[in-house]
Amino acid sequence: QQPVQSPQAVILREGEDAVINCSSSKALYSVHWYRQKHGEAPVFLMILLKGGEQKGHEKISASFNEKKQQSSLYLTASQLSYSGTYFCGITNNAGNMLTFGGGTRLMVKP
Amino acid sequence: DGGITQSPKYLFRKEGQNVTLSCEQNLNHDAMYWYRQDPGQGLRLIYYSQIVNDFQKGDIAEGYSVSREKKESFPLTVTSAQKNPTAFYLCASSVDRGRIQPQHFGDGTRLSIL
Numbered sequence: 011q012q013p014v015q016s017p018q019a020v021i022l023r024e025g026e027d028a029v030i031n032c033s034s035s036k037a038l039y040s041v042h043w044y045r046q047k048h049g050e051a052p053v054f055l056m057i058l059l060k061g062g063e064q065k066g067h068e069k070i071s072a073s074f075n076e077k078k079q080q081s082s083l084y085l086t087a088s089q090l091s092y093s094g095t096y097f098c099g100i101t102n103n104a105g106n107m108l109t110f111g112g113g114t115r116l117m118v119k120p
Numbered sequence: 121d122g123g124i125t126q127s128p129k130y131l132f133r134k135e136g137q138n139v140t141l142s143c144e145q146n147l148n149h150d151a152m153y154w155y156r157q158d159p160g161q162g163l164r165l166i167y168y169s170q171i172v173n174d175f176q177k178g179d180i181a182e183g184y185s186v187s188r189e190k191k192e193s194f195p196l197t198v199t200s201a202q203k204n205p206t207a208f209y210l211c212a213s214s215v216d217r218g219r220i221q222p223q224h225f226g227d228g229t230r231l232s233i234l
Contacts, residue, residue: 012162039220040220049228050227051210051226051227052163053225054223057221059220097162097163099163099223101220106214106220106223107178108165110155110162110163111162112161112162113161
């Protein structure tokens with residue numbers, strides 16, 4: 011079943027922070043985060059495997075709450091280059107078949 | 121440089137015609153995937169292959185077919201049975217099956233109906 015992402019869209023000014031959530035109705039095994047610029051391929055950001063784990067990638071980090079079946083992506087001090095659509099992909103077992111959420115469109119303005 | 125090459129970038133299909141989208145990778149990855157993306161939507165899995173000569177249906181396989189005769193190649197055929205083929209098609213690969221690995225994507229093929 012497709013995970014639910016929220017919000018669907020967000021507009022930020024440069025330097026502001028944002029949080030994107032990804033919720034599943036089933037138990038999570040892993041959560042992947044990708045960013046896609048318009049008309050381009052999705053680019054891998056990070057994978058989270060354990061409950062409560064937090065990972066970071068420059069000023070972008072994520073948490074994985076196994077109990078809540080939810081992951082959150084944190085973008086701090088946003089830059090213009092952060093604009094794009096962010097997708098979470100989840101797996102419910104050890105395999106690598108991802109089910110993607112509907113995406114969150116992020117726009118960072120000067 | 122290693123990567124995934126999809127061709128063509130743009131493709132037009134006539135009514136009743138089958139078309140084939142190419143996907144080639146030189147990453148030495150075992151697993152390959154085909155996704156469909158509609159405007160403003162997420163990615164939906166069409167087919168995936170975890171090893172040569174083996175592939176499985178994803179969530180929306182009807183009207184599509186694939187083959188995996190070589191490790192580096194995973195072509196997708198959009199058949200005339202697919203009544204609404206207009207979409208952005210993305211091919212991806214990952215190191216191997218059964219392990220949690222990032223998926224690497226090609227630049228996509230945009231398919232439209234003439």
